Amino acid sequence: MSRYNAKETEAKWQTVWDDRQCFAAQEDPSRPKYYVMEMFPYPSGRIHMGHVRNYTLGDVVARYKRARGYNVLHPMGWDSFGLPAENAAIENNVHPAKWTRENIAVMRDQLKSMGLSLDWSRELSTCEPDYYKQGQRLFLDFVEAGLAYRKESWVNWDPVENSVLANEQVIDGRGWRTGAPVEKRLLSQWFLKITEYSDDLLAALGSLDRWPDKVRLMQQNWIGRSEGARVNFKLKGRQDRLDVFTTRPDTLFGASFCAVAANHPLAQEMAADNPALQAFIAECNRMSTSEEAIETAEKRGHDTGLKALHPFIDGRELPVYVANFVLMDYGSGAIFGCPAHDQRDLDFARKYKLPVVPVVAPKDADPAGFDVADVAFVDDGVIINSEFLDGLNVTAGKRAAIDRLVEQGDGESSIRYRLRDWGVSRQRYWGSPIPIIHCDSCGIVPVPAADLPVLLPDDISFDQPGNPLEHHPTWKNVDCPVCGKAARRETDTLDTFFDSSWYFNRFCAPHADDTPFTRSAVDYWMPVDQYIGGIEHAVLHLLYARFFTRALRQCGYIGIDEPFDGLFTQGMVCHETYRDADGQWLFPDDVRPGDDGAPRHAKTGAVVERGRSEKMSKSKKNVVDPAAIIDTYGADTARIYMLSDSPPDRDLEWTEAGIEGAWRYVNRLWRLFTDKDAPLAAIDAPMPNSLGEHADAAWKAIHRTIADVSGDLDRFHFNRAVARIRELTNLLGDLKGLSEDVAWVRRQGLQTAAQLIAPMMPHLAEELWHALGYEDLLVDTAWPTHDPAMLAEESVTIAVQVNGKLRATLDMPRDTAREAVETEALALENVQRATDGKAPRKVIVVPNKIVNVVV
């Protein structure tokens, strides 16, 4: 029997679907809509297995919902601005636009070879002027609405390249290309006021019940609402005060120092005539801007010489330090340290020999003898050594401390968020130009709407480091739109997260030039019913998009707050890693099993060290090219492999054996459907009057499978759905006999199997459908339904336990009375033996499930 020809068959059906425009979406108020979208890819070159997994998952949902009668929108686009294009420009001397567009062309073909049910007519690419023009328009709206503003902010600075570095370009505190120690620079940049929506973004998480709990929790922690107090410390010998935010005002009596950020105004002022402090601040400014770098760095400080006066203890002076772990962006950029009850403060106090006074004791400890050594006590307890707070618990202590601060005029209760405003300025070429003109007379002037888009110049050079827009001979020179005098364009471009925060709205209608998106179409399609992508986007992209949607509403563009009704986060695709004797990474293609089964180099035969399985990445070379897999086995095989074993939210291990197994199943199905010796009823054959034992069991299994697979697909249990379908096809393969009822049930079973497998392996399913003699397209066929009456089992197997251990099973008619079940169970030989003839103390009967005899 011939093998299934995946290549020809897949191309054939792709052409048919394309010719008939099967997946072109249209607004249709008469049907329920379903908007399914996967996170659009960055065009890095070729598709990788992560893409294959992502778009397979989305396509299963799209095709399934479509079969269930939904009006489905399933679009695709390109997140095509970004740093890698500039890196390619520098390394390979190719223009970012050329590099990007060529990548898109390759990846579009690759995606098309997967047979995805996409509406390609809505394709968009964020790096094209028709798209970023609309983004610029939105930016100007935000400026107008007060949602975008300028402020000074710190960036990583490479002093050799004279350019800004992304955090990922800072390796161990040094520039990735120059190796020079990274410094921090203060630049005036644009920010979006995401913090204006802190509370709303936090509260609305509760309504996102089709989002994974872990993502909601991560966003909650990211927003980081904390209640506490502002304490305005008087400063000895000065009129101004030090504004400090704390979540622990109850520990004020244990304060032994204050600390400010290196870029706090007081630090700057005190450093003016203090070279040692200057040096320390300069050292702080050499640290990367990433929170990780700051948190893991050794905690260090430098005394400013200032003294803060304790608000509750007359004459108590607290030294004010500059400390490298205090962030200017959080709270007021200043803290007070209570070493006994904060680990970081404790480490700091020990290092600088500052007092450690415990002011909260564990409830069951002796207050007089309580002290801390190396571990701060951070739990609730009883307040001690704190005058008017003594004896209170932490909650009451906070309240009482705040009341007293207010009374004295030294502070007030306060809520702070960890969330910071979103800096969108990037000192790079390959992004949307920020549509602003700087005029010496008029200040900051928005580019008039009629002048949009502000196009990126094509003739740029990466010969010198830094932002090519800055170095361009003419681009930034422009006349002020207000006064007409010579002015300068903003040379910063927008963060690419800006582009990806609203693209789903533009998918809703044919792309117009005069508006970012069409209101009526957005009203129809949005919100996205199912969004699918990697967990790595849990906070940034997904939070920015939520904020953006609110901002768009504030500007009158749309009527909703939340862009994504359902979210699914997929796991990564992993593969074993291999290294040769020199420690160099090897591609899986370069490794073959040797005679002893141990991995060997395919060409040299040298021993290869097998490493653990990790996320596929170019740097470790543990990648398998999807194009090669699709070329060899076909897209359906790759798709079913992506779906069959691992639950979609977990990591998936790619193995050669696994893809072979998937390919064998494809061919098993092909043989099952094209077996000329097996009986197959005519298409319109009526149901026989009676079914024999095997046919009846198969008929019930068909209904059971429809019910199970539908439920599994609804809940993203795709691996289970595959298992259920395998069970059905195994059963159909074992159906014996040539009788009429077998032939009839066989047709029902095959037809159902083709329909159930269609969302996962659409080409094969379509081919099998036609092998059964159907003329219409499976892709236009409604999802099969099951008869609930067929699911009821007449008898059940009941587990019988003695003291919680399984001793026997009991087949009984469904819903047998408790007493009868108990009597039967106790009479069982195994139960008699296990109870040793003793009378049971208690018998627990769970109907149709289990009996537990307790002796």
Place this chain on the structure above:
RNA sequence: GCCCGCUUGGCGGAAUUGGUAGACGCAAGGGACUUAAAAUCCCUCGGCCGCUCAGGCCAUCCCGGUUCGAGUCCGGGAGCGGGCACCA
């Protein structure tokens, strides 16, 4: 450092609300077919004892708890992974 997750046979995993642990598959071993190989088909397959049957003991990362009953709930711990605001 902080936040979040994951951990079940040789492997991927299954096990609605606590109720028969290991569905479905991969790998492996044995057999059939074949001149041979591939493909295909059949059988075995968590460990140990018994080993023909019957059966018994152990087993869901580790330690403890709740319960008639825990992979599932609670407390503590270990290992691995993701994110940390300019990678996308």
